[in-house]
Amino acid sequence: MRTVAVALALVSATIGATAALSAEDPLMKEAQGLFQPIPNKPPVVKDVVATPALVELGKALYFDPRLSESHNISCNTCHQIGLGGVDMLPVSIGHKSQKGTRNAPTVLNSVFNTAQFWDGRAADLKEQAGGPIQNPVEMAITHQHAIEMLRGIPGYKPLFEAAFPGDKDPVTIQNVEKAIAVFEATLITPNAPFDKFLRGDGNALTAEQKAGLRLFIDQGCASCHNGINVGGGMYAPFGVVEKPGADILPPTDKGRFQVTKTADDEYVFKVPTLRNIELTPPYFHTGKAWDLKQAVGVMATSQLGEHLSDDQISKITAFLHSLTGEQPMVTYPILPPSTATTPQPEM
Amino acid sequence: MRTVAVALALVSATIGATAALSAEDPLMKEAQGLFQPIPNKPPVVKDVVATPALVELGKALYFDPRLSESHNISCNTCHQIGLGGVDMLPVSIGHKSQKGTRNAPTVLNSVFNTAQFWDGRAADLKEQAGGPIQNPVEMAITHQHAIEMLRGIPGYKPLFEAAFPGDKDPVTIQNVEKAIAVFEATLITPNAPFDKFLRGDGNALTAEQKAGLRLFIDQGCASCHNGINVGGGMYAPFGVVEKPGADILPPTDKGRFQVTKTADDEYVFKVPTLRNIELTPPYFHTGKAWDLKQAVGVMATSQLGEHLSDDQISKITAFLHSLTGEQPMVTYPILPPSTATTPQPEM
Numbered sequence: 001m002r003t004v005a006v007a008l009a010l011v012s013a014t015i016g017a018t019a020a021l022s023a024e025d026p027l028m029k030e031a032q033g034l035f036q037p038i039p040n041k042p043p044v045v046k047d048v049v050a051t052p053a054l055v056e057l058g059k060a061l062y063f064d065p066r067l068s069e070s071h072n073i074s075c076n077t078c079h080q081i082g083l084g085g086v087d088m089l090p091v092s093i094g095h096k097s098q099k100g101t102r103n104a105p106t107v108l109n110s111v112f113n114t115a116q117f118w119d120g121r122a123a124d125l126k127e128q129a130g131g132p133i134q135n136p137v138e139m140a141i142t143h144q145h146a147i148e149m150l151r152g153i154p155g156y157k158p159l160f161e162a163a164f165p166g167d168k169d170p171v172t173i174q175n176v177e178k179a180i181a182v183f184e185a186t187l188i189t190p191n192a193p194f195d196k197f198l199r200g201d202g203n204a205l206t207a208e209q210k211a212g213l214r215l216f217i218d219q220g221c222a223s224c225h226n227g228i229n230v231g232g233g234m235y236a237p238f239g240v241v242e243k244p245g246a247d248i249l250p251p252t253d254k255g256r257f258q259v260t261k262t263a264d265d266e267y268v269f270k271v272p273t274l275r276n277i278e279l280t281p282p283y284f285h286t287g288k289a290w291d292l293k294q295a296v297g298v299m300a301t302s303q304l305g306e307h308l309s310d311d312q313i314s315k316i317t318a319f320l321h322s323l324t325g326e327q328p329m330v331t332y333p334i335l336p337p338s339t340a341t342t343p344q345p346e347m
Numbered sequence: 348m349r350t351v352a353v354a355l356a357l358v359s360a361t362i363g364a365t366a367a368l369s370a371e372d373p374l375m376k377e378a379q380g381l382f383q384p385i386p387n388k389p390p391v392v393k394d395v396v397a398t399p400a401l402v403e404l405g406k407a408l409y410f411d412p413r414l415s416e417s418h419n420i421s422c423n424t425c426h427q428i429g430l431g432g433v434d435m436l437p438v439s440i441g442h443k444s445q446k447g448t449r450n451a452p453t454v455l456n457s458v459f460n461t462a463q464f465w466d467g468r469a470a471d472l473k474e475q476a477g478g479p480i481q482n483p484v485e486m487a488i489t490h491q492h493a494i495e496m497l498r499g500i501p502g503y504k505p506l507f508e509a510a511f512p513g514d515k516d517p518v519t520i521q522n523v524e525k526a527i528a529v530f531e532a533t534l535i536t537p538n539a540p541f542d543k544f545l546r547g548d549g550n551a552l553t554a555e556q557k558a559g560l561r562l563f564i565d566q567g568c569a570s571c572h573n574g575i576n577v578g579g580g581m582y583a584p585f586g587v588v589e590k591p592g593a594d595i596l597p598p599t600d601k602g603r604f605q606v607t608k609t610a611d612d613e614y615v616f617k618v619p620t621l622r623n624i625e626l627t628p629p630y631f632h633t634g635k636a637w638d639l640k641q642a643v644g645v646m647a648t649s650q651l652g653e654h655l656s657d658d659q660i661s662k663i664t665a666f667l668h669s670l671t672g673e674q675p676m677v678t679y680p681i682l683p684p685s686t687a688t689t690p691q692p693e694m
Contacts, residue, residue, distance in 0.1 A: 063429055072424075072440045082410055082682045089692055093419045097444040099694065279684045291687035327681040334674040335429045337626045340638035345436055347446060 027214060028202060034217065036228040037195035038275070038325055042186045043111055046124060050182045053162035058183025060159060060333045061176055067146055068139035069095055071338075071345035075180065078132070079107035081330050084279030085187065090287030095140035101253060103287035108328070109275045111185040113232035118285045119256045120235060120270045125181035130173060143173040145343065150176070152343050155336020189276055189325030194230075197322070205322050212319025215312055220304045229273035230323060237268045238285075241305035244298055248288045255285075276327075277320050293317050374561060375549060381564065383575040384542035385622070385672055389533045390458055393471060397529045400509035405530025407506060407680045408523055413496055415486035416442055418685075418692035422527065425479070426454035428677050431626030432534065437634030442487035448600060450634035455675070456622045458532040460579035465632045466603045467582060467617045472528035477520060490520040492690065497523070499690050502683020536623055536672030541577075544669070552669050559666025562659055567651045576620035577670060584615045585632075588652035591645050595635045602632075623674075624667050640664050 044050065061067065065074040078092040078100075079085050085106035087093075092100040102118050110116065116128035132138040133146055141149070150156045150171050157171070163179055164170035194213075196204035205213065216222055227233040235256055238249050249267065256265040269285055282288065283295040296313050300306040308316070391397065408414065412421040425439040425447075426432050432453035434440075439447040449465050457463065463475035479485040480493055488496070497503045497518050504518070510526055511517035541560075543551035552560065563569055574580040582603055585596050596614065603615040616632055629635060630642040643660050647653040655663070 060429075065427075065430075066435070070440060071436055072434070077419075080412075080682075081679045082407075083412075084684060087419070088413070088685050089418055089694065093417060093694060097694075281685050281687075290685070290689070290691065294687070330679045332428045332677045332679055337431060338435050338628050338637070340628075340641070342637070344637065347436065347440060347444075 027210060028197065028200070030217060031213060032198055034222050034226045035194070035198055035230060037198045038109060038112075038188055038190045038192070038228065040190045042188055045111065045126070045178075045181050045185045048126075048178050048182055050185065051163065053159070054164075054179055054182050055186060056333070057159045057163040058179035058181070059330070060156075060335055061180050062183050063333050064335050066149055066153070066338065066342070066345075067133055067141060067176075069141045069145075069346045072347075073139050075107075075129075075132070078104040078138070081107075081187070081328060084108060084276050084327075085110070086280045088281060090282050092138070094138040095136065098137040100137060102285045103282065105272060106276065106280050107184055108187050108189050109229055109232075109273060111181075111188065112227075112229045113270070113273065114234065115270060118269050118272075119259050121259045125184050126177045129177040129180040129184070133176075146176065147171060147173055149343050152341050153336050153338060154341070159336070187328045187330075189327055192275070192325035193322040194319075195325065206318065208315055208318040209322045210319075212315035212317065213322075215308075215316050216319055219300065219306055219308070219312075219316075221299070221316070224271045224303070225274050229275055231271045231275075232273040234271055235265075235268050236271050236303070237266070239267060239302045242302050243267075244302045248284055248286055248298065249302075250286065253285070274320055274323055276324050278324055279327075292320060296320070374557060375544065375547070377564060378560060379545055381569050381573045382541070382545055382577060384545045385456060385459075385535055385537045385539070385575060387537045389535055392458065392473070392525075392528050392532045395473075395525050395529055397532065398510070400506075401511075401526055401529050402533060403680070404506045404510040405526035405528070406677070407503075407682055408527050409530050410680050411682050413500065413685065413689070413692075414480055414488060414493055414523075416488045416492075416693045419694075420486050422454075422476075422479070425451040425485070428454075428534070428675060431455060431623050431674075432457070433627045435628060437629050439485070441485040442483065445484040447484060449632045450629065452619060453623065453627050454531055455534050455536050456576055456579075456620060458528075458535065459574075459576045460617070460620065461581065462617060465616050465619075466606050468606045472531050473524045476524040476527040476531070480523075493523065494518060494520055496690050499688050500683050500685060501688070506683070534675045534677075536674055539622070539672035540669040541666075542672065553665065555662055555665040556669045557666075559662035559664065560669075562655075562663050563666055566647065566653055566655070566659075566663075568646070568663070571618045571650070572621050576622050578618045578622075579620040581618055582612075582615050583618050583650070584613070586614060586649045589649050590614075591649045595631055595633055595645060596649075597633065600632070621667055621670055623671050625671055626674075639667060643667070 062075045065072050067074065073094065078087045080087060085108035086104050090103060092104045094100055105118065111125060116122040116125060122128040122131060130143060133141055134143055160170040160175065164175055167175065193204045224234060224236050225231040243249055254266050256268040278292060281292065282290045283292065289295040289298065293313050296316050297308060300308045389397070409422045412419050414421060420441065425434045427434055432455035433451050437450060439451045441447055452465065458472060463469040463472060469475035469478060477490060480488055481490055507517040507522065511522055514522065540551045571581060571583050572578040590596060601613050603612040625639060628639065629637045630639065636642040636645065640660050643663050644655060647655045
């Protein structure tokens with residue numbers, strides 16, 4: 001009896017899988033050609049071996065508000081682990097409540113982006129990590145002062161020594177950037193329904209999500225939003241067909257042009273990842289759209305010249321919800337205390 | 348041979364323990380009469396059963412910056428889990444970079460305090476939790492708006508329902524306060540060397556720390572700083588013998604007088620806990636002392652009329668370092684996202 005039951009279950013499972021596969025096959029195959037799943041393990045940051053001590057140091061630095069002039073802003077302030085890796089603000093609030101000029105991109109899966117920042121001005125996470133620290137409207141501390149700060153907190157010395165055992169004088173800004181980058185590379189979100197679909201599970205997406213994926217490919221969204229991060233792999237002009245309103249695309253921010261000074265790069269931005277997009281409102285580099293459906297509609301009009309129906313937008317949005325992966329489980333780091341020798345905050 | 352060696356080791360251990368105990372006995376006994384160890388498990392918050400769902404909700408709320416008008420300040424901003432439960436600033440930075448008037452007290456072990464805030468104006472953690480939310484220089488949101496906010500974040504509904512299964516309409520400010528209080532009650536730091544000493548381990552303190560404890564008792568520090576939190580159990584005038592300078596005790600802040608309007612309460616403050624004191628600079632309600640030794644010296648002069656020698660101050664400070672317990676290991680909560688229906692931040 002038991003053997004028969006098992007055999008029947010196997011047959012039934014095989015039939016089910018085949019039926020699902022034959023119906024899915026073209027869409028799944030096409031998707032597998034355009035996208036890749038998020039791996040289950042963090043990727044290697046170029047030239048850096050991620051030892052546990054290095055990841056721990058990077059985590060401490062990521063959460064330490066004393067890397068800011070006021071001792072009040074950490075990496076996690078604008079890229080919160082529990083808020084999809086963002087701050088859920090149109091633009092971030094920095095030193096002395098100054099406002100940033102662009103919406104904070106998510107730190108989650110950022111290791112898979114081809115470059116960092118909306119304009120790609122940092123080649124990788126290491127280069128990115130040092131930016132906000134010294135940006136006067138963000139953390140507003142010089143690199144030199146950041147290092148004085150860390151050297152003034154005695155408890156950091158053993159953490160740096162453990163993380164960089166070969167270095168004679170390990171408390172340097174380069175090592176700060178390396179450590180933060182290595183920690184950030186652990187912030188990946190595997191096993192989204194879409195990842196399971198890409199790995200062959202035809203039941204991982206709902207019928208509506210599959211219809212949305214079909215539209216996402218056929219309408220042309222996937223010509224920019226593709227690869228492992230469903231975006232993050234290239235640059236594109238915003239408003240290539242039809243410029244959106246000045247609230248969404250203000251003429252003053254010329255995007256990548258400000259980096260390359262090349263006319264072709266006017267209003268060009270890095271295509272953002274759509275991974276975990278439901279967790280990271282508001283949308284666009286200006287953070288002007290709180291509604292994901294609105295954002296989908298604006299993108300279709302401005303980038304593809306398509307006026308999608310409500311039904312099409314709903315389906316694409318349903319697909320985008322399948323991009324939400326397992327969020328990182330991070331134990332809050334215990335930071336070494338300030339002492340009488342620590343440079344004091346400038347409030 | 349082996350049996351003999353073990354037997355010898357046992358004899359030697361017994362002699363050692365006895366020797367340590369006989370020498371320690373009076374100090375340990377005296378300490379056990381004045382102080383109690385932090386328990387290994389969180390205590391019960393009055394009238395509230397701490398289910399896992401309630402603690403999880405409280406943790407989410409504790410870390411959620413959307414309980415502030417700007418969506419930028421959470422409980423954890425001023426009471427950081429990784430910074431000894433404080434922000435390591437003289438006074439906190441609140442809404443639109445306004446400054447608070449008193450140093451943020453630690454959330455760690457705060458459940459053991461007799462009342463909350465420097466002036467004891469909140470009877471317990473539940474009452475405290477609602478305060479900063481609506482303080483215009485802190486989170487600066489009305490209770491009503493806080494509830495609109497949470498109701499506008501669809502993902503909170505199931506969390507409140509799980510935490511308050513009996514309630515028809517569980518998203519209320521009272522429940523917010525309960526949940527935060529229950530989470531905060533988990534933030535205790537057991538097993539400090541001093542706790543081990545109080546439980547009978549004569550070797551848990553160094554000789555210098557024991558000398559410091561002796562001074563701490565004999566000089567009179569323990570007449571206010573006693574009980575489970577080595578403080579936190581009573582009120583006392585600051586400057587009872589000799590008023591410290593106006594930088595440390597400005598005449599404008601009359602402490603508990605502002606709550607009771609009783610002349611006797613002028614410049615009276617809740618005696619702060621000394622638990623984890625090495626992790627929570629700067630010191631005093633004004634946050635004006637970054638050096639723990641300086642703080643010890645000022646307290647001796649102002650409260651006891653004693654001018655301690657450097658050696659005495661060093662010993663007392665060494666004892667204070669024995670009050671650092673195991674810091675809470677908190678997994679960063681994943682918060683439900685804002686949506687098109689969420690009230691937007693006022694930046």
